[in-house]
Amino acid sequence: MLVLLYGGSACGKSAMAEDVCVSFGGERLYIATMRPWGNDAQERIARHRTLRADKGFDTLEHYQTLQTLPLSKHYNTLLLECVGNLTANILFEGQIPPHQVIDEVLDGTKWLLRQVPHLVYVTNDIFSDGIAYPEETSLYQRCIAQINRELAQLADVVAEVVCGLAIYHKGGGLLP
Numbered sequence: 001m002l003v004l005l006y007g008g009s010a011c012g013k014s015a016m017a018e019d020v021c022v023s024f025g026g027e028r029l030y031i032a033t034m035r036p037w038g039n040d041a042q043e044r045i046a047r048h049r050t051l052r053a054d055k056g057f058d059t060l061e062h063y064q065t066l067q068t069l070p071l072s073k074h075y076n077t078l079l080l081e082c083v084g085n086l087t088a089n090i091l092f093e094g095q096i097p098p099h100q101v102i103d104e105v106l107d108g109t110k111w112l113l114r115q116v117p118h119l120v121y122v123t124n125d126i127f128s129d130g131i132a133y134p135e136e137t138s139l140y141q142r143c144i145a146q147i148n149r150e151l152a153q154l155a156d157v158v159a160e161v162v163c164g165l166a167i168y169h170k171g172g173g174l175l176p
Helices: 013-024 038-051 083-094 098-115 135-154
Strands: 002-007 028-032 057-061 077-081 118-124 157-162 165-170
Touching: 002 013, 002 135, 013 028, 013 038, 013 077, 013 118, 013 157, 077 083, 077 098, 083 098, 083 118, 083 135, 098 118, 098 135, 118 135
Parallel strands: 002 118, 002 157, 028 057, 028 077, 077 118
Antiparallel strands: 157 165
């Protein structure tokens, strides 16, 4: 089962994703995709670690190709936080064309779905501010838009998180 949670910054999607993972029971792995560059990133990472400290997650920092994820044991649930960071890492560090970035994320997702019963993804809604960005940022936004669309098609559950509340667009009744 793939659960896709999306929303704006600081809307509660991470906490909701963690709660969904806990509700599935079993062994849980948190896949952290944010590179710890700069004080802001390090503070955000520390905050997330604190928030999930007592929820039974193993944590693995993994920034690139999902098919190379070293799964050392059998997990019931994987939580990937977040698709936006993973996409940026692949796009800007790998210097590969956008269509390959999209394929990389989607192929990795399909691979992960064959590894575990439950996969929970957090992704961002970065399209509502109305700002015209430089081409590099617009390219990133187009990649995320395509990835989010394709993930939503693959997903069993899709929910937009607003102020900590889920607005289900697909499969809300499937969650425990």
